Amino acid sequence: MELWIKKIESASTLEELESLRVDTLGKKGVLTVEFAKMKDIPAEDKKSFAENLNKQKEQVTKALDSKKIELEAIALDKKLQNEKIDVTRFNNEITSGATHPVAETMNKIITYFQNLNFAVEEGPLVEDDFHNFQALNLPEYHPARDMADTFYNKDYTLLRTHTSPVQIRTMLSQKAPIRMIAPGTVFRRDFDITHTPMFHQIEGLVVDCADKISFANLKHVMVEFLQHIFGEVEVRFRPSYFPFTEPSAEVDISCVFCKGNGCRVCSQTGWLEVLGCGVVDQNVFDAVGYKDKSGYAFGLGVERFAMLIHSIGDLRSLFESDTRLLGQFK
Numbered sequence: 001m002e003l004w005i006k007k008i009e010s011a012s013t014l015e016e017l018e019s020l021r022v023d024t025l026g027k028k029g030v031l032t033v034e035f036a037k038m039k040d041i042p043a044e045d046k047k048s049f050a051e052n053l054n055k056q057k058e059q060v061t062k063a064l065d066s067k068k069i070e071l072e073a074i075a076l077d078k079k080l081q082n083e084k085i086d087v088t089r090f091n092n093e094i095t096s097g098a099t100h101p102v103a104e105t106m107n108k109i110i111t112y113f114q115n116l117n118f119a120v121e122e123g124p125l126v127e128d129d130f131h132n133f134q135a136l137n138l139p140e141y142h143p144a145r146d147m148a149d150t151f152y153n154k155d156y157t158l159l160r161t162h163t164s165p166v167q168i169r170t171m172l173s174q175k176a177p178i179r180m181i182a183p184g185t186v187f188r189r190d191f192d193i194t195h196t197p198m199f200h201q202i203e204g205l206v207v208d209c210a211d212k213i214s215f216a217n218l219k220h221v222m223v224e225f226l227q228h229i230f231g232e233v234e235v236r237f238r239p240s241y242f243p244f245t246e247p248s249a250e251v252d253i254s255c256v257f258c259k260g261n262g263c264r265v266c267s268q269t270g271w272l273e274v275l276g277c278g279v280v281d282q283n284v285f286d287a288v289g290y291k292d293k294s295g296y297a298f299g300l301g302v303e304r305f306a307m308l309i310h311s312i313g314d315l316r317s318l319f320e321s322d323t324r325l326l327g328q329f330k
């Protein structure tokens with residue numbers, strides 16, 4: 001029996017142990033076979049024979065039981081080890097989103113003007129001819145209508161080509177003084193490296209009594225604003241034309257400036273156009289019934305600002321939802 005007990009003690013798996021149990025205590029096991037011999041044992045020897053066998057059976061049973069407990073504990077350990085959950089790993093796998101560069105730029109500009117006490121106004125994306133063109137001093141057949149390639153709907157409404165109609169809506173519904181910005185989506189029939197059919201603008205309008213608002217006020221606000229956004233750039237006002245402002249200007253920033261994550265994309269001239277602005281044309285005040293007023297207005301493209309701030313070369317990449325680009329803005 002000692003041999004069997006040794007075998008039991010050195011069993012390394014529960015399966016092995018089970019087959020040792022069958023070999024010893026099973027129907028045809030060595031001990032069962034021994035017990036069967038009882039009937040042939042002379043009566044006087046039966047007692048000691050049985051005692052001896054029972055003792056052996058007890059030893060084998062004990063060895064089997066304790067080995068079973070040991071092997072079960074090992075098996076359980078192994079199972080737990082395999083199913084172990086590393087709770088610290090979950091954090092690594094959760095990825096957070098990021099603010100889209102256009103939204104981020106928009107929010108930055110809105111916040112800047114809110115701090116200067118500008119109200120935020122909104123208007124509809126589907127506009128009519130009056131608000132998008134006529135009231136802005138763009139009568140029918142006016143050549144300047146070609147400046148924007150318009151999406152027209154069947155019912156003679158159109159998708160607004162700029163945020164300037166919000167100037168009209170605000171002046172029609174509020175009395176001067178007005179100090180507002182209008183951020184929003186606009187649409188033009190255009191598609192190339194610097195144009196997408198849908199993009200975003202921020203409009204600005206300041207109106208007060210006649211002679212109170214001048215080009216000098218506009219210039220000051222624009223220079224301060226552009227230097228807040230782009231750092232220590234030079235700002236240049238170039239005479240230009242918009243039907244709704246007179247005089248009008250396009251504003252450029254110098255692009256010699258390199259700071260933070262490198263140099264900004266630069267043009268040959270050393271100047272980059274960033275916005276349009278001017279003194280509100282008298283015809284616009286006439287269209288909304290404003291008398292004896294003066295004001296200035298400006299309009300800028302949010303994508304253009306985002307591209308300059310982040311050195312993005314192709315405008316279209318802002319709308320492709322490519323996580324390789326968006327992931328950089330976390």
Ligand code: PHE
Pocket residue numbers: 161162163164203204242245276277278297298299300
């Ligand atoms: N609406 C003009 C554009 O879309 C921008 C602008 C706004 C210019 C206000 C002057 C004043 O290009």
